[in-house]
Amino acid sequence: MHKKMLFRQGLPAGCVRGFLLLLCISSAFFCATCGADEPPQRVLFGGDAEYPPLEWMEKNQAKGFNVELARTVARLGGSKAEHHLGNWPDVIHALEEGRLDVVPMFYSAERAKQFIFTHAYYYPSHSIYALPGAVRVSTVDDLNDHTVAVEQESFAHQQLRGLAIKPQLVLTPNTLTAIEALLNGKAEYAILTSLAADSLLRKNDWKLERMGAPFWSRGYAFAVNKNKPELAEWLQDALSETIASGRYQQLYSEWKPALEPAAADKTLVNILWISLALVIVILLLGASWYWSLKRTVALRTQELRDALTQREMAEQELRHVAHFDSQTGLAKLQYFIEQVDDYFHSHQQPVKQEKEILILKLVDLDVIVRTFGFSRAEMVVSAFAVHLVKLNDSLAAYLGRGVFAIFTNKCNALTLFDRLGAAMTNSDPGLNSQFVGGSAYWPEHGRSAGKLMRHAETAMAMSIARRRRWMAYESAMEPSRLDLDIISIFIDGNVQGIYPVFQPQLDLRTGKITSAEVLVRWQHPRLGFIPPNVFIPLLENSGLIEQITAQMIDEAVRVAVLLRKRNLPCAISVNISAYDLIETNLAEVIGQALVRYKGVASDIKLELTETSVASDPQRVKQVLLELSELGVYASVDDFGTGYSSLSYLTMFPIRELKIDRTFVSDMIGNPRNHSIVRSTILMARELGLTTVAEGVEDDQTLQILKKDGCDLAQGYVIAKPMAEAEFIEFMRAHAAQLFDISQFMKR
Ligand code: C2E
Ligand code: CA
Ligand code: CA
Numbered sequence: 001m002h003k004k005m006l007f008r009q010g011l012p013a014g015c016v017r018g019f020l021l022l023l024c025i026s027s028a029f030f031c032a033t034c035g036a037d038e039p040p041q042r043v044l045f046g047g048d049a050e051y052p053p054l055e056w057m058e059k060n061q062a063k064g065f066n067v068e069l070a071r072t073v074a075r076l077g078g079s080k081a082e083h084h085l086g087n088w089p090d091v092i093h094a095l096e097e098g099r100l101d102v103v104p105m106f107y108s109a110e111r112a113k114q115f116i117f118t119h120a121y122y123y124p125s126h127s128i129y130a131l132p133g134a135v136r137v138s139t140v141d142d143l144n145d146h147t148v149a150v151e152q153e154s155f156a157h158q159q160l161r162g163l164a165i166k167p168q169l170v171l172t173p174n175t176l177t178a179i180e181a182l183l184n185g186k187a188e189y190a191i192l193t194s195l196a197a198d199s200l201l202r203k204n205d206w207k208l209e210r211m212g213a214p215f216w217s218r219g220y221a222f223a224v225n226k227n228k229p230e231l232a233e234w235l236q237d238a239l240s241e242t243i244a245s246g247r248y249q250q251l252y253s254e255w256k257p258a259l260e261p262a263a264a265d266k267t268l269v270n271i272l273w274i275s276l277a278l279v280i281v282i283l284l285l286g287a288s289w290y291w292s293l294k295r296t297v298a299l300r301t302q303e304l305r306d307a308l309t310q311r312e313m314a315e316q317e318l319r320h321v322a323h324f325d326s327q328t329g330l331a332k333l334q335y336f337i338e339q340v341d342d343y344f345h346s347h348q349q350p351v352k353q354e355k356e357i358l359i360l361k362l363v364d365l366d367v368i369v370r371t372f373g374f375s376r377a378e379m380v381v382s383a384f385a386v387h388l389v390k391l392n393d394s395l396a397a398y399l400g401r402g403v404f405a406i407f408t409n410k411c412n413a414l415t416l417f418d419r420l421g422a423a424m425t426n427s428d429p430g431l432n433s434q435f436v437g438g439s440a441y442w443p444e445h446g447r448s449a450g451k452l453m454r455h456a457e458t459a460m461a462m463s464i465a466r467r468r469r470w471m472a473y474e475s476a477m478e479p480s481r482l483d484l485d486i487i488s489i490f491i492d493g494n495v496q497g498i499y500p501v502f503q504p505q506l507d508l509r510t511g512k513i514t515s516a517e518v519l520v521r522w523q524h525p526r527l528g529f530i531p532p533n534v535f536i537p538l539l540e541n542s543g544l545i546e547q548i549t550a551q552m553i554d555e556a557v558r559v560a561v562l563l564r565k566r567n568l569p570c571a572i573s574v575n576i577s578a579y580d581l582i583e584t585n586l587a588e589v590i591g592q593a594l595v596r597y598k599g600v601a602s603d604i605k606l607e608l609t610e611t612s613v614a615s616d617p618q619r620v621k622q623v624l625l626e627l628s629e630l631g632v633y634a635s636v637d638d639f640g641t642g643y644s645s646l647s648y649l650t651m652f653p654i655r656e657l658k659i660d661r662t663f664v665s666d667m668i669g670n671p672r673n674h675s676i677v678r679s680t681i682l683m684a685r686e687l688g689l690t691t692v693a694e695g696v697e698d699d700q701t702l703q704i705l706k707k708d709g710c711d712l713a714q715g716y717v718i719a720k721p722m723a724e725a726e727f728i729e730f731m732r733a734h735a736a737q738l739f740d741i742s743q744f745m746k747r
Contacts, residue, residue, distance in 0.1 A: 039077050039078035039079045039234055039238075040079050040101075040231060040234065041079065041080065042074075042079060042080045042081070042082050043070075043074050043079050043080070043081055043082065043101045043102055043231070043235070044082050044084060044099070044100050044101045044102070045066075045067070045070045045074075045081050045082065045083045045084070045100070045101065045102050045103065045104075046083070046084050046085065046086070046091045046094055046095055046100035046102070046103040047062070047064070047066055047067070047083065047084075047085045047091060047103060047104060048085060048086075048087075048088045048091065048151075048174050048175070048196075049085040049086050049087065049174065050174040050175055050176035050177075050196075050200070051064070051088075051174065051175055051193070051196045052064060052196060052199040052200060052203065052258070053065055053195065053196075053199050053255060053258035053259060054066045054104070054124075054195065054196060054220075055067050055083075055085055055104075056085070057085050062083035062084075062085050065122075065251070065252075065255045065258070065259060066104045067081075067083055068251055068255070069104075069121070069242070069248070069251055070083070070102070070104070070222075072242055072247050072248075072251060073222075073235065073238045073239050073242045074238065076238050076241050076242050076245065076247065077234055077235065077237065077238025077241070078238075079234075079238075084100060087173035087174055088151050088152060088153055088154060088173060088174050089152045089153045089173060090173075091103055092153045095115065095223065095225055096114060096225075098225050098227060098228075100225070101224065101225060101228060101231055102222050102223065102224050102225075102231070102235060103115075103222075103223050104220060104221065104222050104223070105155070105220070105221070105223050106124075106154075106155035106193075106218045106219070106220055107120055107218060107219045107220070107221050107223075108155060108158060108159075108218070110158055111155075111158070111223060114223075114226060115223035115224060115225065115226055116223070116224040116225075116226060116228070116229060116232035117221045117222070117223055117224075118221050118222040118224070118232065118235055118236045118239050119219075119221060119236065119239065119240075120218075120219025120220055120221040121220065121221060121222075121239065121243070121248065122219070122220040122259075123217050123218065123219055123220065124193050124194065124195045124196075124217070124218070124220055125193075125194050125195075125214035125215060125216055125217035125218075126155075126156055126191055126192065126193055126194060126214065126215055126216040126217075127191075127192065127194040127197065127210045127211070127212075127214045127215070128140070128143070128189050128190070128191055128210070128211040128212060129179070129182060129189065129190045129191075129192055129197060129208045129209065129210060129211070130182065130188060130189045130190075130208065130209055130211055131182060131183070131208060131209070132207055132208070132209050134188060134189070134209065134211075135188075136211060137189065137211050137212065138211065138212035138213075139212060139215070140159075140160075140163065140165070140191065140215070141165055143165060143167040143189055143191075144165040144166060144167060145166070145167065145168070146167050146168065146188045146189055147167070147168045147169075147170055147186070147187040147188045147189070148160070148167040148168065148169055148170065148187060148188070148189045148190065148191060149169075149170040149171075149172055149178040149179075149181040149182060149186065149187035149189070149190035149191075150169055150170070150171060150172070150178060150190065150191050150192075151171075151172055151173070151174055151175055151177075151178055151192070152171040152172065152173060154193075155193075155216070155218065156191040156192070156193075156216070157169075157171065159216060160191070167189075170186050170187040175192050175193065175196045175197055175200060176200055178190045178192055178197075179192070179197060179200055179201065179206065179208065182208060183206060183208075189211070194210070194214050195259070199258065222235055222239065322335075323335035325397075325398040325400075327378060327381060327382060327385075327398070328381060328382060328385035328398040329385070330385055330389070330396045330397050330398040330404070331395060331396065331397040331398075332397065332398070332399075333397060333399050333405075335397070336395065336397035336405060336407070336449075337449040337450060337453065338449075339395055339407070340357070340395070340407050340449035340452075341448060341449045341450075343355070343407070344442065344447060344448065344449065348447075351442075351443055353409055353410075354409070354410040354441055354442065354443070354444070355407065355408070355409060355410060355441070355442040356407075356408050356409065356410045356411060356413075356439050356440070356441050356442070357405060357406070357407055357439065357440050357442070357449070357452045357453060357456045358405065358406050358408065358411075358413055358416075358437055358438070358439045358456065359399075359403065359404070359405045359437060359438050359439075359453070359456040359457055359459075359460045360388070360403070360404045360405075360406075360435050360436070360437040360460075361402055361403045361404075361435060361436055361437070361460055361464075362380065362381065362384060362402035362403075362433045362434070362435050363402075363434050363435060363436055363464065364433055364434045364644070365377055365380065365381070365401065365402035365433065366402075366614060367614050367644055367648065368380055368433065370614070370617060371645075371648055376431075377402075379431055380431045380433045381398070381402060383424065383427060383428065383431045384404070384420075384424065384433065384435070385398060385404070387420055387423040387424060387427065388404060388406065388420065390423070391416060391419050391420060391423065392406055392408055392411075392416060394406055394407055394408040394409075395407040395408075405453065405456070410441055413437055413439050413470050413472075414469065414470055417435070417437065417469055417470060420435070421435075435469075436460060436463045436464055436468070436469055436470065437459075437460055437463065437469070437470040437471075438456045438457065438458065438459025438460030438461070438462065438463055438470065438471055438472070438473065439456055439459055439470070439471075439472045439473065440452040440453075440454075440455035440456040440459060440472070440473040441472070441473075445473050455473040456473060458473060458477050458478065459471045459472055459473040459474075459477060462477045465537050467638070467641045467662075482527065482530075482534070483538055485527060486527075486530065486534075486535050486538055486539075487538060487539075487542055487544065489524070490539060490542075490544040490547065491544070493547075495547065496524065496525055497522055497523040497524045497525060498520060498521070498522050498548065498551060499520075499521050499522075499523070499723065499724075500518045500519070500520060500521070500551075500552055500555040500556075500559075500723075500724065501518070501519050501520075501521050501721035501722055501723055501724075501727070502516045502517070502518055502519070502559065502572065502721060502722055502723075502724065502727035503516055503517045503519060503714055503719060503720065503721040503722070504516045504570075504714070504718055504719050504727070504730060504731070505517065505692060505712045505713065505714040505718075506702075506712065506713045506714070506718045507711065507712055508702075508705060508706040508710055508711060508712060508713055509711060512734075513570065513718075513730075513731060513734055514569070514570060514571065515570055515571040515572070515573065515605070515712065516570055516571075516572050516573070516727065517572070517573045517575075517607070517714060517721075518552050518555060518556045518559075518572050518573070518574055518575075519532065519575070519721045520532050520536070520548055520551075520552055520575075521721075521723075522535060536548070536577075540577045540578070540579055543579055543583065545577045545579050545580065546579065546580055546583070546584050549574070549575075549576060549577065549580045549584070549586075549589075550589050552574050552575070553574050553589055553590055553593050553604070554593050554596075555724075556572040556573075556574050556593075556603075556604055557590075557593040557594055557596070557597045557599040557603070557604060558593075558597050558599075559572060559724060559727070559728070560572050560599055560600070560603035560604065561597040561598060561599045561600075561603075562728065563728065563731060564600065564603065566728075566731075566732065567735070568728075568731045568732060568735050569603070570603070570731060571602065571603050571604070571605050572603060572604060572605070573604075573605035573606065573607050573635055574604065574605070574606060574607065575607045575637065576606045576607060576608050576612070577609075577612060578609075578611065578612030578615040578616075581608065581612055581615075581616070581619065581620050581623055582615065582616050582619050582620070586606075586623055586627065587623065587626040587627055587630060590604060590627065590630065590632055591630065594630075600631075601630045601631030601632050602631045602632070602633075604632045605632070605633060605634070605635050605656070606624075606627065606632060606633070606634045606635065607634075607635050607636075607637040607658065608620075608634055608635070608636060608637060608654075609636070609637050609638050609642060610636060610638070610639065610641075610642025610644040610649065611642055613636065613644070613649065613652055614642075614644055614648075617651070617652075620652065621651070621652055621653070624652055624653045624654070625653055628653045633653075633654070633655040633656070634652070634653065634654045634655060634656070635654065635655065635656035635657070635658055635690075635692065636649055636654055636656070636657050636658065637658045638658065638660040639657045639658055639659050639660055639680065640659060640660045640662075640663050640676060640680065641660045641662065646680075646683050646684070646687065650687055650689075654689065655689060655690060656689060656690040656691070656692060657680065657684045657689050657690070657691050657692065658691075658692040658693075658694050658714075659677055659680050659681075659691060659692065659693050659694065659710075660694065660695075661694045661695020661715070662695075663676050663677050663680075664677060664693045664694060664695045664696055664701065664705075664715070665695045665696075665697055665701075667701060667704070668698075668700055668701060668704070674704075677693065677705070677708065677710075678708050681708050681709050681710050682709070685709060690711045690712065691709075691710050691711050691712070692710075692711065692712040692713070692714060693705050693710045693712070693713050693714070693715075694713075694714045694715060695714075695715050696713045696714065696715030696716075696717050696718065697715055697716050697717050698717055699717060701715075701717070702715075702717055702718075
């Protein structure tokens with residue numbers, strides 16, 4: 001039964017009792033194993049008659065926590081308790097003499113020599129009491145020479161006997177009489193069990209003061225007569241079972257209001273409990289705060305991570321916008337240069353693979369914009385970008401206004417051009433466009449992207465100037481010493497050695513020479529003869545061409561007037577550059593020359609290239625209208641090399657097309673060129689335009705041109721450009737002569 005009940009109880013309240021319980025459980029376990037004899041029929045318990053709340057006599061009845069505990073223990077042990085309470089010294093003697101079996105008391109080593117003790121079940125303490133206003137003492141040591149009341153044979157009495165101090169003891173039979181000794185002045189101080197003294201003071205409403213903190217806290221246990229070890233053993237078992245069964249706890253709870261320490265102690269415990277509760281609440285709050293913080297941190301971290309991702313994406317987008325052209329998706333110039341330079345830096349030595357920067361320009365993009373609008377031009381640019389990347393899987397850039405660049409292994413640019421042209425035509429013929437290019441090679445032409453770009457650009461400009469599809473850079477393309485000399489001579493305005501030559505044009509319908517072209521020649525005193533192909537582009541590009549134009553207009557009018565005077569009427573055409581059309585007052589210049597020589601306006605023709613017509617269409621149209629009102633008409637020079645369609649050109653007041661000599665000179669051996677010449681003649685006729693074939697070098701070509709319906713021919717087969725005198729002689733010699741082709745050929 002003991003074993004079964006051993007672990008069934010709940011925990012007792014209070015720290016002291018917790019410790020006690022542990023002791024009892026361990027002893028219960030121990031004693032249960034040792035066994036006990038038959039329980040006694042009754043056990044005589046003794047105690048103090050004035051020691052509440054532990055024990056006291058009331059209406060001849062023994063009462064108190066000790067009394068009820070003794071009854072419970074005896075009952076659980078299978079016995080019966082009987083109580084005899086009286087004055088403390090008598091009780092002690094009765095126990096010694098065996099008239100009493102058991103008395104609960106403070107345990108002490110000295111007492112243990114006289115009695116057998118069970119384990120302690122309670123831990124009361126002692127305090128010093130005095131009347132209010134007494135000299136304050138804080139420890140027992142302060143009591144030397146004072147009168148001190150103590151219960152005779154009590155624990156305090158025993159303790160004092162063992163101390164060095166010698167107070168004057170006032171011995172009383174119980175706690176109540178000790179208090180009375182204080183109250184009636186027989187003693188200054190009293191050392192009493194706090195629990196009992198406080199209880200008596202409350203009960204009688206006496207006012208005494210406690211001095212200092214409680215002390216001598218000792219285990220309170222059952223003391224058994226020394227001659228009754230079996231009884232002691234039984235009692236220990238029964239006490240252990242009382243505790244283990246939870247009965248002790250139950251009893252303690254019932255007596256708690258009386259047993260709990262004094263108010264101050266209670267407050268202390270309450271404070272402890274409240275503190276503990278607070279600590280728990282704080283811990284719980286802390287934990288919940290921690291989790292909420294953790295959650296907040298996790299959320300915030302996620303938010304930050306999202307924000308970072310978004311920022312990275314935005315940055316990436318910004319980088320992309322900064323580096324790539326939105327229309328074509330190709331790199332922008334700056335990024336292209338950076339990438340190319342990066343490549344050069346990491347592949348400096350040895351160079352295993354020659355590289356090439358190729359710049360391509362859609363040369364008719366302006367015309368497309370003007371003719372079809374911006375959206376069509378954008379479509380052309382986009383389509384070109386797509387094909388370029390598809391055909392050459394390398395770094396490509398779009399530099400704006402129809403200019404592209406690629407960075408590639410050195411390649412055959414013309415093959416790429418053919419394939420690009422074919423791809424553009426095949427994908428959407430409506431988006432077809434003319435393009436030219438220029439290349440510069442790494443490391444041959446430079447070791448930096450910037451330098452190579454400049455050289456490729458020069459090569460491309462040269463392609464345009466020389467009317468080629470593509471050219472690779474050469475150092476000769478750079479402005480030479482001669483170029484600089486030429487420009488400075490024209491800037492100074494001291495130009496010597498300029499003179500005109502005239503090249504006649506044969507009218508294939510009549511066989512007469514009825515027109516000619518004036519061409520400039522320059523024999524400089526220091527620089528020698530300089531061909532027009534060298535200095536004309538330079539002057540055009542530097543805005544200095546107007547001097548030449550004005551001079552040639554002057555010569556043309558003068559010579560035409562001269563010829564007319566000799567009855568050899570001849571229209572003379574003058575080469576006009578884009579700059580003349582746009583920047584100078586051409587009508588005024590021509591008008592003044594006509595006035596000066598009393599010339600006939602229809603004797604002057606103007607040769608304009610497609611490119612100059614397209615450079616500022618509005619202005620050009622206006623100038624040409626002014627001139628045609630004067631009677632001066634215009635001819636499109638080098639037709640076929642530019643990028644304009646014939647229909648576009650008819651928007652301008654022009655009268656004549658000069659088919660470029662690149663188509664004419666080899667049209668016999670080149671059927672494609674012949675068919676271009678033929679269809680141009682046909683189209684021009686449809687549009688009411690006169691056709692001139694230039695660069696005719698042989699009779700056969702002349703005959704074919706006549707057959708094809710070409711109106712006029714100009715070329716070495718008729719005459720080379722001649723100085724004024726020679727030209728006038730040429731005109732005179734053939735004047736009025738029916739200049740049919742057969743005669744001409746016989747000459
Ligand atoms: P362009 O206007 O196409 O002039 C015709 C050029 O072809 C002339 O070269 C002429 O000598 C050459 N030519 C004529 N017939 C033949 C032929 O049968 N075979 C070959 N291979 N060539 C022939 P030139 O005089 O050297 O002039 C070259 C260019 O210089 C001209 O080409 C023109 O663009 C420019 N130029 C000449 N004089 C002037 C001028 O007074 N003003 C302007 N703005 N440019 C001029
Ligand atoms: Ca010309
Ligand atoms: Ca020409």
